[in-house]
Amino acid sequence: MQTEEKPAFATPFEWIGGEDKVRALVERFYDLMDLEPGYAALRAAHGDSLDNARQRLFWFLCGWLGGPSYYTDQFGHPRLRARHMPFSIGIRERDQWLACMDQAMGETGVPEDLRTRLKDSFFQTADWMRNRGG
Secondary structure, three states, X not given: OOOOOOOOOOOHHHHHOOHHHHHHHXXXXXXXXXXXXXXXXXXXXXXOOOHHHHHHHHHHHHHHOOOOOHHHHHHOOOOHHHHHOOOOOOHXXXXXXXXXXXXXHHHOOOOHHHHXXXXXXXXXHHHHHOOOOO
């Protein structure tokens, strides 16, 4: 009889390092959006202040990664596409979001295996969020 080896982490939330690491990732993501000219279209879609977006993405990612369900506890089902419909999201915005998140993951030390998995999941979600062609 073979015994299965227990995975090192039960959830991506644990693998990434918990709330502190998710917070660091979200903070770096929005800092980069503010700082890097290559993310200008993405930044423009967010309005004057990023404070609300920072908090909501933190809450959402905690639960999405398998940690505390802060977002759904407060707002119910995320309904991502419906909540983002008022914003013009095309290929450029999708690609800038993905590049900004990938850069933030790299700069905050997300483990490479997890980063690869998250990039795939983020792409699927970001592509599904598009509401215009270009």
